Amino acid sequence: MQIFQEVSFLDFISGLTWNPLANEPAVGILPMILATFYVSIVAVLISLPIGIGCALELAALENERLKGIFTSILGVLAGIPSVIYGFIGLLVVVKFFETTFMFATGESILSGGIVLAVMVLPYIVSSATETMEKSYKKYKETSQALGVSKSYMLRALILPNAKGAILTSMILAFSRAMGETMAVMMVIGNSPILPKLLGKGETIPALIALEIGTAGLGSLHYHGLFTAGFVLMMFLIFLNALFYLIKKNLTEHLE
Amino acid sequence: MKHHLILKDLSVAIGTMEVLKKINLAISEYKITAIIGPSGCGKTTLLRTINRLIEEEKQVRVSGEVLFEGESIYQKPLVKLRKDIGLVFQQPTPFPMSIYNNLAYALKYHGVRDKVSLDKTIEAKLRLCGLYEEVADHLTMSALKLSGGQQQRLCIARSLCVGPKILLMDEPCSSLDIHNTKIIEDLIVNLSRDYTIVIVTHNLQQAKRIADCTAFILGGKLMEMSNTEAFFTNPQAEETKQYLQGLFG
Numbered sequence: 001m002q003i004f005q006e007v008s009f010l011d012f013i014s015g016l017t018w019n020p021l022a023n024e025p026a027v028g029i030l031p032m033i034l035a036t037f038y039v040s041i042v043a044v045l046i047s048l049p050i051g052i053g054c055a056l057e058l059a060a061l062e063n064e065r066l067k068g069i070f071t072s073i074l075g076v077l078a079g080i081p082s083v084i085y086g087f088i089g090l091l092v093v094v095k096f097f098e099t100t101f102m103f104a105t106g107e108s109i110l111s112g113g114i115v116l117a118v119m120v121l122p123y124i125v126s127s128a129t130e131t132m133e134k135s136y137k138k139y140k141e142t143s144q145a146l147g148v149s150k151s152y153m154l155r156a157l158i159l160p161n162a163k164g165a166i167l168t169s170m171i172l173a174f175s176r177a178m179g180e181t182m183a184v185m186m187v188i189g190n191s192p193i194l195p196k197l198l199g200k201g202e203t204i205p206a207l208i209a210l211e212i213g214t215a216g217l218g219s220l221h222y223h224g225l226f227t228a229g230f231v232l233m234m235f236l237i238f239l240n241a242l243f244y245l246i247k248k249n250l251t252e253h254l255e
Numbered sequence: 256m257k258h259h260l261i262l263k264d265l266s267v268a269i270g271t272m273e274v275l276k277k278i279n280l281a282i283s284e285y286k287i288t289a290i291i292g293p294s295g296c297g298k299t300t301l302l303r304t305i306n307r308l309i310e311e312e313k314q315v316r317v318s319g320e321v322l323f324e325g326e327s328i329y330q331k332p333l334v335k336l337r338k339d340i341g342l343v344f345q346q347p348t349p350f351p352m353s354i355y356n357n358l359a360y361a362l363k364y365h366g367v368r369d370k371v372s373l374d375k376t377i378e379a380k381l382r383l384c385g386l387y388e389e390v391a392d393h394l395t396m397s398a399l400k401l402s403g404g405q406q407q408r409l410c411i412a413r414s415l416c417v418g419p420k421i422l423l424m425d426e427p428c429s430s431l432d433i434h435n436t437k438i439i440e441d442l443i444v445n446l447s448r449d450y451t452i453v454i455v456t457h458n459l460q461q462a463k464r465i466a467d468c469t470a471f472i473l474g475g476k477l478m479e480m481s482n483t484e485a486f487f488t489n490p491q492a493e494e495t496k497q498y499l500q501g502l503f504g
């Protein structure tokens with residue numbers, strides 16, 4: 001933490017300019033922190049409804065063969081390297097914004113969010129499906145004997161009962177989204193400015209990955225990048241703890 | 256006496272196994288009919304056929320007729336049929352939600368939405384099952400926190416909430432202790448004033464205590480059916496005599 005001999009911690013996380021190589025070096029990572037959160041939130045917002053829908057449908061699927069096929073597709077999705085996602089993002093999402101909406105550049109927070117959403121989808125689906133499937137099997141007959149339809153059962157019984165699992169899957173997706181480097185870096189534009197939904201931005205992992213190779217060993221730049229990584233990790237730990245507490249509160253009265 | 260439910264030559268096969276063979280049975284209104292027989296003889300399948308839960312399984316073939324109030328059960332919409340013919344399972348399976356919501360669950364689906372009539376029905380059914388005094392102050396408590404006997408009574412109340420005419424019970428006391436069994440048996444006798452009840456049991460004493468009629472099934476065939484007193488004092492079929500003496504099952 002040698003960097004804090006030169007800049008205060010507060011300046012470091014609230015500074016708006018990142019220019020460690022200038023004559024008067026400035027190392028503020030607020031834009032990157034915000035961009036990291038922004039992309040992750042967009043990604044989770046997009047993938048959560050889709051993911052939960054998929055999970056519900058998968059849990060209630062009677063056809064075992066079809067279920068096997070879908071599960072393995074999800075497995076494959078989770079296994080695709082993130083560079084490939086980045087490529088697809090560039091070719092599809094970014095191109096789409098550029099050609100359809102005539103943007104000067106399609107590289108934006110939104111593109112990053114969309115690509116990330118696809119990436120974290122398998123995590124959401126697989127962790128939510130497990131719980132839903134269990135409770136679906138357990139209560140299926142009881143519910144049917146009451147003359148209740150399947151869709152009502154999914155909505156009124158399985159979904160509320162899976163609150164905990166949904167939250168867990170959200171944490172997982174969010175942590176993963178925040179730490180994702182390659183795919184995001186390729187579609188987000190990478191300029192250290194305050195992020196806007198349709199504007200460029202740069203996340204902390206992208207910042208580190210892009211600049212660590214050129215930073216002089218032991219320089220302010222070098223320490224700045226490492227500290228940025230440390231800040232990211234602190235955020236993740238803090239968020240996980242927070243989610244854990246919420247989840248405990250949520251599920252406690254049902255145990 | 257009116258026959259509420261009539262089974263005509265009912266056969267059920269699951270895969271290559273014939274579970275029920277040409278069952279003929281008439282169940283009278285507002286009576287308790289007990290179905291006894293050794294494990295695996297098809298008692299549960301019989302109940303599941305009556306409210307068509309059996310169709311959810313694979314490779315099931317049902318032949319013969321089941322008439323409910325004079326009408327084939329296959330002519331009624333499934334939702335309506337299951338609303339009219341409730342089923343209580345062997346294991347109490349309360350939903351993982353509050354006591355109140357357990358009861359409101361099916362009611363809401365069947366169109367009861369306003370709070371006042373929901374409250375009224377739920378209170379009435381809880382009282383009927385002798386549960387109201389015990390849980391009145393804890394309606395928002397999770398149903399999973401109730402004791403086994405209370406859970407089973409809650410499940411019965413839940414089945415009653417949608418207003419069935421017939422209540423099928425699949426060994427409702429088999430996972431309960433003697434005290435709770437007694438409570439549920441009293442409840443069943445009470446309920447038979449307003450509901451037709453078919454109860455599957457492997458407990459001969461239970462059938463003797465509460466049933467008006469008793470039917471004995473062996474190997475998927477109906478061996479004998481008569482009113483309970485005659486059934487136990489003067490069984491007609493040879494198999495029934497042997498079963499009552501404890502020779503098999």
